[in-house]
Amino acid sequence: MTPDEARTCQKTKHMDADSNSKYLTPFERVNELTAKFTQLLDEQLKEETESLLCLDSVALYGWLRDRMFSASCTAFFGQKLVEMYPSYCEDFFGFADDFIKFLFQLPSYMMKDAIGRRKRIIARLEEWSSQMRSQCGGTPIDPESVDWEPYLGSRLNRARQLDYTARGLSTRNGAALDLGLTLGLSANAIPAAGWMLFHALDPKAPAGLLPRLVAEIKHSEKADHTLDIATLITQPTLQSLWQETLRMHVDVLVTRHLPEDFMLPLDEEGERKVAFQKGDHLFAGSWVGHHDPGNWPTDHAPTDVFDAERFVVADPKTGERMFNAGKTAGKLFPFGGGKTLCPGRFFAKQEAIGAVAMVLLRFDFEVKGFVDSHKRPTPSFPLAKHAFPGSGSQVPGGDMMVKIRRRQ
Numbered sequence: 037m038t039p040d041e042a043r044t045c046q047k048t049k050h051m052d053a054d055s056n057s058k059y060l061t062p063f064e065r066v067n068e069l070t071a072k073f074t075q076l077l078d079e080q081l082k083e084e085t086e087s088l089l090c091l092d093s094v095a096l097y098g099w100l101r102d103r104m105f106s107a108s109c110t111a112f113f114g115q116k117l118v119e120m121y122p123s124y125c126e127d128f129f130g131f132a133d134d135f136i137k138f139l140f141q142l143p144s145y146m147m148k149d150a151i152g153r154r155k156r157i158i159a160r161l162e163e164w165s166s167q168m169r170s171q172c173g174g175t176p177i178d179p180e181s182v183d184w185e186p187y188l189g190s191r192l193n194r195a196r197q198l199d200y201t202a203r204g205l206s207t208r209n210g211a212a213l214d215l216g217l218t219l220g221l222s223a224n225a226i227p228a229a230g231w232m233l234f235h236a237l238d239p240k241a242p243a244g245l246l247p248r249l250v251a252e253i254k255h256s257e258k259a260d261h262t263l264d265i266a267t268l269i270t271q272p273t274l275q276s277l278w279q280e281t282l283r284m285h286v287d288v289l290v291t292r293h294l295p296e297d298f299m300l301p302l303d304e305e306g307e308r309k310v311a312f313q314k315g316d317h318l319f320a321g322s323w324v325g326h327h328d329p330g331n332w333p334t335d336h337a338p339t340d341v342f343d344a345e346r347f348v349v350a351d352p353k354t355g356e357r358m359f360n361a362g363k364t365a366g367k368l369f370p371f372g373g374g375k376t377l378c379p380g381r382f383f384a385k386q387e388a389i390g391a392v393a394m395v396l397l398r399f400d401f402e403v404k405g406f407v408d409s410h411k412r413p414t415p416s417f418p419l420a421k422h423a424f425p426g427s428g429s430q431v432p433g434g435d436m437m438v439k440i441r442r443r444q
């Protein structure tokens with residue numbers, strides 16, 4: 037956007053927050069979005085299980101990423117986007133890798149490819165939204181009516197498209213915001229699901245972890261072989277795996293610009309304080325709290341080690357395994373905080389746990405080894421891709437090579 041366009045957009049940004057609070061955060065809406073996402077992913081996986089008996093060597097994260105992107109994009113934006121722009125997934129993840137370069141405004145000669153790719157994405161999104169609007173007779177179907185329709189998808193997307201017109205944004209600026217929503221939707225939850233699957237299948241993980249996860253998934257399976265998401269997302273090991281993935285693999289730098297003087301208390305009694313002045317910038321890096329050994333119980337692995345069951349405890353009354361997030365407020369903040377706290381956090385949890393569960397339910401995996409970021413074999417479990425610190429979910433810098441077999 038030009039600076040003028042960005043100012044117009046900023047003035048009406050509260051409309052984004054209104055649409056999110058109506059169509060993205062309420063549980064009913066989250067459940068609706070999850071139901072669509074899981075239905076679409078299930079259809080894809082089912083089709084594959086019918087044609088596939090065994091794949092000998094598959095790069096697991098790449099495989100999962102493409103399928104989750106297609107299902108989540110279709111759930112949010114409708115069926116036509118991925119049909120009209122089949123290479124959106126590839127372009128999008130290239131854009132996501134370059135995103136921070138745009139934020140730091142690197143000189144254009146250092147990011148020619150990134151600029152070309154962004155132009156292409158916005159042009160294709162603009163073409164899509166213009167065509168979809170004309171197919172809907174000019175106005176998107178009322179978000180208060182059906183939960184999903186093929187042209188413009190979810191209630192949230194239809195509300196946003198209506199808002200773009202009300203905010204006086206051009207179709208090009210609307211397309212830029214659609215790319216922004218894709219970033220929120222796909223750049224964090226999909227890599228997080230990838231890490232969950234890696235840790236679940238890691239040959240060095242505790243021997244009982246995978247059987248416990250599979251048992252919880254089977255416990256959530258309905259008679260028609262679909263998953264009961266409400267049961268699934270309350271299972272202790274699955275929840276702990278999700279929480280530990282957020283602790284270990286999300287790195288955010290929550291940034292605030294102070295509109296007035298501000299006194300920040302450093303202890304509960306308010307005896308130690310730091311004074312900030314209007315105009316100052318505050319940065320809160322999640323990495324510190326997520327990794328500080330003083331913040332986490334000592335009867336688990338050190339905080340620089342992934343411990344999938346860090347948040348599983350024994351119920352004091354029954355002795356049964358239960359999930360306990362512990363005293364994590366202010367220490368674990370992968371979704372930021374305050375007014376702009378991630379509105380997609382509830383969907384993200386259902387999407388990631390749902391996807392991992394569906395994949396583990398349908399397929400057996402045999403880990404064959406690992407590859408590094410240049411796809412060269414390596415004995416090491418994948419590290420995070422080189423990126424600027426504080427930019428959200430870490431993206432795997434390598435992959436896990438697996439043999440995939442259809443579960444009988």
Ligand code: HEM
Nearest residue numbers: 220221224225228288370371372373376377378379380384
């Ligand atoms: C593991 C998954 C996710 C993580 C770690 C994550 C993290 C974040 C963070 C740190 C912020 C900024 C918060 C702040 O300013 O304090 C944010 C904002 C946002 N996220 Fe997420 N997110 C995830 C998934 C999602 C999903 C699935 C969506 C769905 C659409 C989503 C939509 C958004 C939106 C729209 C914003 C902007 C909110 C605003 O500026 O008002 N996120 N997210």
